Amino acid sequence: MKALVTGGAGFLGSHLCDLLLSKECEVICVDNLITGSARNIEHINNDRFSYIKHDVTKPLYVEEKIDFLFHLASPASPIDYLELPIQTLKVGALGTHNMLGLAKEKKARFLLASTSEVYGDPLVNPQTEEYWGNVNPIGPRGVYDEAKRYAEAITMAYHRYHGIDTRIVRIFNTYGPRMRLNDGRVVPNFIGQALSGEDLTVYGDGSQTRSFCYVSDEIEGIYRLMMSDYALPVNIGNPEEHTILEFAKIILRITGSSSKISFKDLPVDDPKQRRPDITKARKLLHWEPKVSLERGLKETIKYFKSILES
Numbered sequence: 001m002k003a004l005v006t007g008g009a010g011f012l013g014s015h016l017c018d019l020l021l022s023k024e025c026e027v028i029c030v031d032n033l034i035t036g037s038a039r040n041i042e043h044i045n046n047d048r049f050s051y052i053k054h055d056v057t058k059p060l061y062v063e064e065k066i067d068f069l070f071h072l073a074s075p076a077s078p079i080d081y082l083e084l085p086i087q088t089l090k091v092g093a094l095g096t097h098n099m100l101g102l103a104k105e106k107k108a109r110f111l112l113a114s115t116s117e118v119y120g121d122p123l124v125n126p127q128t129e130e131y132w133g134n135v136n137p138i139g140p141r142g143v144y145d146e147a148k149r150y151a152e153a154i155t156m157a158y159h160r161y162h163g164i165d166t167r168i169v170r171i172f173n174t175y176g177p178r179m180r181l182n183d184g185r186v187v188p189n190f191i192g193q194a195l196s197g198e199d200l201t202v203y204g205d206g207s208q209t210r211s212f213c214y215v216s217d218e219i220e221g222i223y224r225l226m227m228s229d230y231a232l233p234v235n236i237g238n239p240e241e242h243t244i245l246e247f248a249k250i251i252l253r254i255t256g257s258s259s260k261i262s263f264k265d266l267p268v269d270d271p272k273q274r275r276p277d278i279t280k281a282r283k284l285l286h287w288e289p290k291v292s293l294e295r296g297l298k299e300t301i302k303y304f305k306s307i308l309e310s
């Protein structure tokens, strides 16, 4: 089996490449390294692995057959997509269009990495896949949310019109080794601050909630979805909900840091709560998260410590 992974040198993509290689797949990793890093794949020493540096907003020609195309390429952290608004819109629109074209040509099964951001600032909690969302199209986060909503729409159009075999995973906040310390997401932020003795910055009063899924669980869910026969979106995330403030306190406890917590203004359109309803994933994929927050954070902290020491 041959798989192509766009965004394969990113946080999630590199873990997906590892999983696919462990399942004896041949893997082509495509990435332009705009937010990813060659460092995420430098540990891979395998004849079944190849890397193509390419921007998927431009057409991609591949000679080999492809059975599975995982399309993960996109800036993903708020800092990245606020800095790269046009690239984010382009990779969601043109990149997804190009990769669907490649999947069509190769008769490959296509999986889109979508996001819980399609639900925007949700008016229902937890979010089921049937919820259409509450997104501000012209707010600063709109570039990411709308790019992914468009990507979902064109994926379904290729499925319905061209009969392409497609999957859509709505990924909820995921954390783990190979995240970037400075990517602005809450986990690396808090861990970096705790490890360097700085104040942990909580936006707003910290009562907004998030749910965090450990990377190995997330990747297993994505893989199972690809292998399933279900074409409509499926939430993959951890439903265990914590307020941001609770979360800051857990990180302080695990790291044993003497950092304090300080509060800053809430960014525009910051969702107040976000929690997946994973009934579908449980039923269709027999999937649910296995790694506890405590264990996942310990692994992640170990990784960040090694980065800070190197």
Ligand SMILES: NC(=O)c1ccc[n+]([C@@H]2O[C@H](COP(=O)([O-])OP(=O)(O)OC[C@H]3O[C@@H](n4cnc5c(N)ncnc54)[C@H](O)[C@@H]3O)[C@@H](O)[C@H]2O)c1
Pocket (backbone or CB within 6 Å): 006, 007, 008, 009, 010, 011, 012, 013, 030, 031, 032, 033, 034, 035, 036, 037, 054, 055, 056, 057, 071, 072, 073, 074, 075, 076, 077, 091, 095, 113, 114, 115, 116, 170, 171, 172, 173, 174, 175
């Ligand atoms: N990590 C999460 O919590 C999370 C949550 C929801 C959705 N997602 C989605 O999962 C995917 C992976 O996210 P991640 O956290 O690994 O982010 P990441 O930034 O670490 O990885 C994304 C990768 O895509 C590459 N890329 C971006 N634009 C590209 C282009 N035009 N051509 C080729 N490569 C390009 C980047 O260089 C990077 O390696 C994204 O599509 C993201 O929207 C992630």
